[in-house]
Amino acid sequence: MEHTMGGKTKMPKIAKVNNKAPAPVQITAEQLLREAKERELELLPPPPKRKITDPQELEEYKLKKRKGFEDLLRKNKSSIQNWIKYAAFEDSMKEIQRARSVYERGIDVAHRCIPLWLKYAEMEMRNKQINHARNIWDRAVTILPRANQFWYKYAYMEEMVGNVAGCRQVFERWMEWEPDEQAWHSYINFELRYKEVERARQVHEKFVYIHPDIKNWVKYARFEERFGYIIKGRQVFERAVEFYGEDHMEPNLFVNFARFEERQKEYERARVIYKYAIDRIDKQLAGDLFKAYTIFEKKFGNRSGIENVIVSKRKFQYEEEVKANPHNYDAWFDYLRLSEDEGDVESTREVYERAISNIPLVTQKRHWRRYIYLWINYALYEELESKDMERARDVYKACLDVIPHRKFTFAKIWIMFAHFEIRQKDVTQARKIFGVAIGKCPKDKLFRQYIELELQLREFDRCRILYERFLETASDNCTTWCRFAELETLLGDVDRARAIYEIAVDQPRLDMPELLWKAYIDFELEQDEKDNARKLYERLLDRTQHIKVWLSYATFEATGSDNSAFNRAREVYKKANSSLKNSEAKEERLMLLEAWKKFETEHGDETSQNQINRLMPKRVKKRRKVTTEGGIDAGWEEYYDYIFPEEEEAQPNLKLLAMAKMWKAKKEEGDSDSDDSSDEDSASDDENRTVAGPSGSNDA
Incomplete structure (x- = not known):
């Protein structure tokens, strides 16, 4: 506000903003409104429910509410x-x-x-x-x-009050607007609820011409069939065929027409309908029609009657494809599927033999994948369809002879062959197959399947031997070590399991060491051996100083409820901080300090909390030059860095810079005060005034 002092008008002093940088944490207007609403809901209790018994008070309440609504x-x-x-x-x-x-x-x-x-x-x-x-x-x-x-x-209201005629009138008025299909179905179902079949038929008559879809004609015909009007149902299908004409013949209509005749046991009529449609509909659109006709002939006719129409044509097509490219295995699969549907075992075997004779020309596994599935389908066909177990066994053996095991193999074939022998109740032969497999190509999947077989047979000594053999070939596989130890744990041999873990962690090379160490520590905790688990953590920290190991160790020590457990956890945090202090991983150290701070908040006192607060770093924004891979300068980018207290003490330049900023701010405020005082009356200079310094103190 403007005010007058000594005859002069004094303008209000505007605070000068020195730091115009954006705040480190930005708050949106949406967040402010949401927090305000939440606090309002927290502070304001729900309005009490009141019950008005006085008529005069009720009238006043009504008048107040009405006035509020009218204002709105x-x-x-x-x-x-x-x-x-x-x-x-x-x-x-x-x-x-x-x-x-x-x-x-x-x-x-x-x-x-x-x-x-x-x-x-x-x-x-x-x-x-x-x-x-x-x-x-x-x-x-x-x-x-x-x-x-x-x-x-x-309509629902009229029907509920029993006004059937009025409801029908509503539907009639509605149908004049030609609504969607569901409205017509509702009208038909309404008439059927009151046994008005003739009225429902009249609605259907209008419906199929307003919405002339195939499905609506089929529903009309099924309606006639359901109430026993077979001749009328047949007439509906005939009218539908005439309605669409030969230029827009739909295969689905003829399929449903033929199935209708099939349900009436008019097989000759159905056959004529199929043949009529096949002769006139485009062959590319008649896939479902061919399929339905084939199923119909399988049920009620002679299959040889349609072989020349369907099967021969498809066979000729597949023969042309495999002649043009014998290694087109997709065409062989289609050809074999057609041959299997025919049911001629010898013919199907001949096609299989021709297909598997086309060995891939390139000895790369990705080119053999589709080819191997020909052998798999062949073996399954012999086992499941033709029931010739000896021939299925020969197929598996021939397939294994074809595969170049020195370059690559397919564990799926070995496993399927062994499972086949198990289904034939020949466990010894299955073991031999697995033994040959891991001898030629010791893959992880083969070992696991073999071990799974022995586990199901409860042959635990064999499982131990297999695990030992497995680890000889893949000593860096941590999953196998863990499963071996878990097996011994389940068998109750704790010392043997511990020995396995010890051997595992002493391996010079492991694919997932963190998984192994975690399993070992969990094992000791399950055995309630906390001292052993603590020793494991110490051994692990001798090998790696990873932040997750320190955090896990501290969490482990803090699981107790006494002060000694908390002190041990605090010591772990201190060691971790000392270990990470000399490293360049500032973010990991920050993660550790945050976890330590959370721990002290939950379990520490004010002294320990102040101690950890003094260790927390400052977050500062810096700039660095960015260069591309080719050495081209790409400009500057901003990033956040963390300055820890010991770094700040070691760099006196930071203190000097901070003092320079404070001096500059103080000087600018002093200049602004001198400018303001020059305009004031000399009499007012003797009045007491206070000016805020840069450190926040007041100088009289």
């Missing part, structure tokens, strides 16, 4: 929710006439609002004012005839 409507008359809430209030007060008045006023404002009409009519129905509700529905469907909700609820 004067502010925003187009808000439909305000009209609905106003009318709902009047309805709750049993003021039906007032509620009607509110709804009518709302309809005058927004007569095309569907929810408003629905609430209005539902209020009348809820108060059993059927004629009023009927009047509202009539007005609604007249103004908004395309709103299906009105018609559905109107």
Whole structure:
């Protein structure tokens, strides 16, 4: 505010912002509003429920609420929710006439609002004012005839009050607007509920010409069939065929027509329908028609009657494809599937032999994958379809002879062969197969399947031997070491399991050492050997100083509930901090300090909390030059760095820079004060004033 001192006008002093950098934590307006709302909800208790018994007080309450609603409507008359809430209030007060008045006023404002009409009519129905509700529905469907909700609820109300004729009249008025298919189905189901089959047929007649889809004609025919009108159902299909004509013949229509005749045991009629459609429909669109015709002939006719039409044509197509490219294994799969469907075992075997004779020309595994599946399908066909077990065994053996095991192999073949022998109850042969497999190609999958087999047979000594053999070939596989130790643990041999873990952690090379050490520590904890687990942590820290190991160690020590456990955990945090102090991993050290701070917050006292707070670093923004891989300068980028207390003490330049900033800020404030004082009256200079210094103290 402006004020006058000594005849002169003094302008208000504007605070000068020295630091114009953005705040480290940005807060959005949305967050401020959300926090304000949450605090408002926390502070304000829910309004008490009150029950008004005095008529005068009730009238005053009604008058107050009505005035509030009217004020809202004067502010925003187009808000439909305000009209609905106003009318709902009047309805709750049993003021039906007032509620009607509110709804009518709302309809005058927004007569095309569907929810408003629905609430209005539902209020009348809820108060059993059927004629009023009927009047509202009539007005609604007249103004908004395309709103299906009105018609559905109107018809439902008429049916619920027993006015069947009125409900039918509503449906008739609705059908004049040619609504969607579901509306017609609702009308048909309504007539069927009251056994009006003839009326339902008339609705179907109109329906199939307004929505002339194949599925609607089929539903019409099934309707006639369900009520025993077979001739009428056949006439519906015939009319549908005539309706579409030969230029737009649909395979699905003929399939359903033929199945209709099939259900009536008119097999010759069905066969004629299939042949008529096959001769006239494009072969590229008749896939489902061919399939249905084949199934029909399998059931009721001679298969040889359609081989020349379907099978021969497809066989010729596949023969052309495999002749053009004998290594097109996808074409061989289709050819074999067709041959298997025929049911001729010898013919199928011949096709299989021709297919597997086309060995890939390149000795790379990715080119052999599709080829190997030919052998797999061949073996499964011999086992499951032709039931020739000896021939299936020969197929597996021939396949294993073809694969170049020195370059690559397929563990799936070995496993399937062994499982085949198990199904033949020959466990010895299955073991031999697994033994040959791991001798030629010791893959992890083969060892695991072999061990799984022996586990199911409860041959634990064999499992031990297999694990030892497995670890001889892959001593760096931590998963295998863990499973071996778990097996011994399940068998109750704790010392043997511990010895396995010891051997594992002493290996010079491991693929996932963290998994192994974790399993070893968990094992000791399961055995309630906390001292052993503590020793393991110490041994692990001798090998690696990873932050996760320190955090896990500290968490382990803090699991107890006494002060000694907390002191041990605190010592771990101190050692970790000392270890990471000399490293360049500032983010890991920050992670450690944050975990330590959380620990002290939960279990420490004020002294320990202050101690950890003094160790926390400062977050500063820095810039560095960015260069591309080719050595081209790409400009500068900003990044955040952390300065720990010992670094800040070791760099006196930082202190000097901070003092320079404070001196500059103090000098600028002093200049601004001298400028202001030159304009004041000399008499006012003797008055007491206070000026804030840069350190926050007051100088008189």
